[in-house]
Amino acid sequence: MVPFDLLVAGCIAYVILLFAVAFVAERRARSGRGGWLRSPWVYTLSLSVYCTAWTFYGAVGFAARSGLEFATIYMGPTLIMVGWWWILRKLVRIGRTQRVTSIADLISSRYGKSNLLGVIVTLLAVVGTAPYIALQLQSVTLSFGVFAAASPQGWALPDQGVTAIWVAAGLALFTILFGTRNLDANERHHGVVIAIALEAVVKLVALFGVGAFVVWGVAGGVGDVLAKIEASPIADWPLQPGRWIGLTFLSAAALLTLPRMFQVLVVENADERHLATAGWAFPLYLLAMSLFVVPIAVVGLERMPAGSNPDLFVLTLPLSEGNGGLAILAFLGGFSSATSMVIVAAIALATMVSNHIVTPLWLSLRAGGARAAGDVRGLVLTARRLSIGVVLALGYGYYSLSGGSEALAAIGLIAFVGLAQILPAMLGGIFWRGATRVGAGAGLVTGFALWLYTLFLPSFGSSGLISAEVLVEGPFGWGWLRPQALFGIEGIDPLMHAMIWSLALNTAAFLIGSLLSFPEPLERMQGAAFVHVFDQSRGTRGWSRGGAEPEGLLVMAQGILGGEEAQRFFQAAAVEQGKAGFLPDTTPDFIDRLERRLAGAVGSATAHAMIAQFAEGAAVSVQDLMAVASEAQQIKEYSAQLEAKSEELARTARQLREVNDKLTDLSVQKDAFLSQISHELRTPMTSIRAFSEILMEPDLPEPMRAKYAEIIHEEAIRLTRLLDDLLDLSVLENRKAQLTVQVANLHDLIERAITSASSTRPDRDFTFHRDLPTEHMAVYTDTDRLVQVFINLVSNARKYCDADHPELTIRVRRAGARVEVDFVDNGSGIPKKSQSIIFEKFSRLTDTSRAGGAGLGLAICREIMANLGGTIEYLPGQGGAAFRVSLPVRRGLTRAA
Amino acid sequence: MTLPDAGTGRRGDRRPPVFLARRSYRRRRMMDACRMLPILGAALWMIPILWHPADTAADDTAPGIVYLFAVWIVLVALAAALSRGLTRALEDGEDEGG
Incomplete structure (x- = not known):
């Protein structure tokens, strides 16, 4: 016997190993050294979440009860995998182009981004998966019980509830830690995937170990095992x-529709080519997993005392043969099977619940909807974490309600039938353009209801939700509605009965609903995009006209993707359009790309609804549909090209107009500046002249003389400063500035700038928000010049911020080899029309001269940053005036010399 | 549909004529083969139904195991043989939908 403490210690060590592996994988992936994390082998191994504890322990029990039938559970997935070119490749491609986050999202996105369908699929998945999670908890507690109890086949578990709670809590912790690191479904959960892959290896090694031990250790080799099979009760x-x-069909359907399988197959897929490897390697894995099932079952039936639970032969056989080490390995194999299933299922379900239920609910409850969305990212992540907890709590609740009864063992196949209800809508959606939302909804609801009525509820037994009376005589005594003999057809196996009726009526409702209903434009667009996903010449766009206000979109995107990510996305799009700054033209193409980007985070339905708030009236029109639906494709394509060209021309014209406006503005400003500078020069000159004339008076009292001399002195300083600025600017512009490059702490520089700028309008009470730890960063640059830029920005904020309680937020961030320093105040910001000219010389937004400068400050800043190899930009959409200073951490020495 | 290649189809040259569509034609048939594999597998695995193992007196489990796993190995081998060519097709972007 194995000491129980040793087992617990081994188990904890294994869990720590899993955490460590996941942690290291996340670290490596983040630092860009995780190439091997994206290998086809890791992908193949991660698919092994198909093999849960139910298949690890249960397959042997299944074989001991009904012989070779257990193999059907592996045959179906094998058939789907070897034919990967047919369905899986299409699913993976659709998953990538549409940035699908879950199976509920796939269905919702295909049928016109309908959130209602997403909710139905989510409910189905939760109802079908929670008992399945309970089954995994049960298998872990049972296998613990085997070691804990005095007799190997002990059923009386001393503390099974406590074990289950510990397991569920540990799994929740792991899943929350590594499963909700990022929001975007298309950024992979490397830590989780690599841990799953490791567990896949442990499972296989454990089952192989036990199998080899049984065949060559207990029995006398292959021939002997075959002879034993002939002699066994299952001969x-x-x-x-x-x-x-x-069952073969059912397991094939399960591979496609189980939420956890969809998660690893489609959502976590990094490369379509991995399917080519998984297409044969995963069937090989399944083959290996089932190779020793029958030998273990046969030898177990022969060796173990009558009445022992065949589901636990994998554990009890090595134990009773005195091989404790192997039993521990087998235990870890079963533990791996259970945990990997629960982790992936929890992630998949949490994504669905947060994207299809919590987020839409929250957005609709808020006044102002998406326009006032704020920090959606935090909300979705929190929702996801809570959902993981809720999903595991549901699993645990189901487990403790059912009391670890044997009824749980049947739940695996029951869940398969439940989730197979998604199959008609899924396959119809990717192969048939005529499938509509009404049809899909009707099919799903019909199938779901029938499954509940004929299989799920009766599975609780006669004491459950359906009474024995109803089971025997039907509701209200209507015999033809008996749950296990619908329409009076009796004598079919209950599972097959439920499967046939639910899927048949589901498919019928789906087909009839689709044929009779008329799809909306968006539905038809999505239908074409899904069915013709490989036909890239047909561009399908969800948005026909642009024109949404870019700044609002940026604010919203920041709330979902996070500031940095959204700004990078907008900036890249702007650069692509040949524009500087962060605000691209909102072309239909851009809006479409933005929507997909957001869909990767919050699901297509929510993303669409949020964008629609900004691009109202720009959604798909009937005319756009013509281009997709019409058979005269060539003509359409030609006209589409023409249209695209004219759009391009219009955009260019708009850009030219913008430049022209800017030039005109500048010229006006230049004239204004000339008069301004003459004025600026003349005012001090006039007073200098006047006061020096007075000074020439011989009998002036001494105090007066001193006062006038001081005025002359001040005016002279003002003049010098103005001339200095002009000189400085011209030197900087010609790149002839002498730079003194040295190392300094960025924190000290900011500190210096704030102190120096405090003399500007010292009467104002100014609040600074800073994150001090991030500021401590060494920079190698001309520190005096950099401080000059900072002073300018801070004193500008002090001067112009028009809030009652002015605040300035300073954020420092390292982005690769560059440092970004953001200065954001809480005033009303700079109007859009002025954003493009503030860095020009002589520009001034207020015509008052209270600023005391000549409008050269920001122009000098820009030139300084250019000399330092960096940039300074206006950052829109931050709720106030915001500037981003970006510079290399280490300035190139060649130019510094 | 093949067209004789005028340039390289010299008499006595054992090499097959080089023409452009040949490789992509092969690949298309490989895609077809991959699509057919599940049908083949399903057909082979359903054959035991015809044996009526439940009705016959003989013990069928042992030969059944051997048969099931033999089909399995054949399927894996065929899929593995196709995977290389199909990977290349994916890399070259030759993925028509139909």
Whole structure:
């Protein structure tokens, strides 16, 4: 016997190893050294979440009860995988182009981004998966019990509830830690995937170990095992054709529709080519997993005392043969099977619940909807974390309610039938353009209801939600509605009965609903995009006209993607359009790309609804549909090209107009500046002249003389400063400035700038928000010049911020080899029309001269930053005037010399 | 549909004529083969139904195991043989939908 403490210690060590592996993988992936994390082998191994504890322990029990039928559970997935070119490749491609986050999102996105369908699929998935999670908890507690109890086949578990709670809590912690690191579904959960892959290896090694031990250790080799099979109770093969075909079909459907399988197959897929490897390697894995199932079952039936639970032969056989080490390995294998399933299922379900239920609910409850969305990112992540907890709590609740009864063992296949209800809508959606939302909804609801009525509720037994009376006589005594003999057809295996009726009526409702209803424009666009996903010449766009206000979109995107990410996305789009800054033209193409980017985070339905708030009236029109639906494709394409060209021309014209406006503005400003500078020069000159004339008076009292001399002195300083600025600017512009490059702490520089700028309008009470730890960063640059830029920005904020309680937020961030320093105040910001000219010389937004400068400050800043190899930009959408100073951490020495 | 290649189809040259569509034609058939694999597998795995193992007196489990796993190995081998060519097709972007 293995000491129980040793087992617990081994188990904890294994869990720590999993955490460590996941942590290291996340670290490596983040630092860009994780190439091997994206290998096809890791992908193949991650698919092994298909093999849960139910298949690890249960397959042997299944074989011991009904012989070879257990193999059907592996045959279906094998058939789908070897034919990957057919369905899986299409799913993966759709998943990538549409940035699908879950199976509920796939269905919702295909049928016109309908959130209602997403909710139905989510509910189905939760109802079908929670008992399945309970089954995993049960298997772990049972296997603990085997070691804990005095006799190997002990069922009386001393503290099974406590074990289950610990397991569920540990799994929740792991999943929350590594499963909700990022929001975007298309950024992979490397830590989780690599841990799953490791667990896949442990599972296989454990089952192989036990199998080899049984075949060559207990029995006398392959020949002997075959002889034992001939002599065993399962020597004859009671093949039931209906179950044989039905279970194969069911397991094939499960591979496509189980939320956890969709998660690893489609969402976590990094490269379509991995499918080519997984297409044969995963069937090989399944083959290996089932190779020793029958030998273990046969030897177990022969060796173990009558009445022992065949589901636990994998554990009890090595134990009773005195091989404790192997039993621990087998235990870890079962533990791996259970935990990997629960982790992935929890992530998949949490994504669905947060994207299809919590976020839409929250957005609709808020006044102002998406326009006032704020920090959606934090909300979704919190929702996801809570959902993981809720999903595991549901699993635990189900487990403790059912009391670890044997009824749980059947839940695996019951869940398969439930989730297979998604199959008609899914396959119809990717292969048939005529499938509509009404059809899909009707099919899903019909299938879901029938599954509940004929299989799920009766599975609780006669004491459950459906009474024995209803089971025998039907509701209200209507015999033709008996849950396990619908329409009076009796004598079918209950599972097959439920599967046939639910799927048949589901498909019928789906087809009839689709044929009779008329799809909306968006639905037809999405239908074409899904069915013709490989046909890239047909561009499908969800938005026909642009014109949404870019700044609002940026604010919203920042709330979802995070500031940095959204700004990078907008900036890249602007650069692509040949514009500087952060605000691209909102072309239909850009809006479409933005929507997909957001869909990767919050699901297509929510993303669409949020964008629609900004691009109202710009959604798909009937005319746009013509281009997709019409058969005269060539003509359409030609006209589409023409249209694209004219749009391009219009955009260029708009850009030219913008430049022209800017030039005109500048010229006006220049004239204004000339008069301004003459004025600026003349005012001090006039007073200098006047006062020096007075000074020439011989009998002036001494105090007066001193006062006038001081005025002359001040005016002279003002003049010098103005001339200095002009000189400085011209030197900087010609790149002839002498730079003194040295190392300094960025924190000290900011501190210096704030102190120096405090003399500007010292009467104002100014609040600074800073994150001091991030500021401590060494920079190698001309520190005096950099401080000059900072002083300018801070004193500008002090001068112009028009808030009652002015505040300035300073954020420092390292972005690769560059440092970004943001200065954001809480005033009303700079109007859009002025944003493009503030860095020009002589520009001034207020015509008052209270600023005391000549409008050269920001122009000098820009030139300084250019000399330092950096940039300074206006950052829109931050709720006030915001400037971003970006500079290299280490300025190139060649130019500094 | 093949067209004889005028340039390289010299008499006595054992090499097959080089023409552009040949490789992509092969690849298309490989895609077809990959799509057919599940049908082949399903057909082979359903054959035991015809044996009526439940009705016959003989013990069928042992030969059944051997048969099931033999089909399995054949499927894996065929899929592995196709995977290389199909990976290349994916890399070259030759993925028509139909």
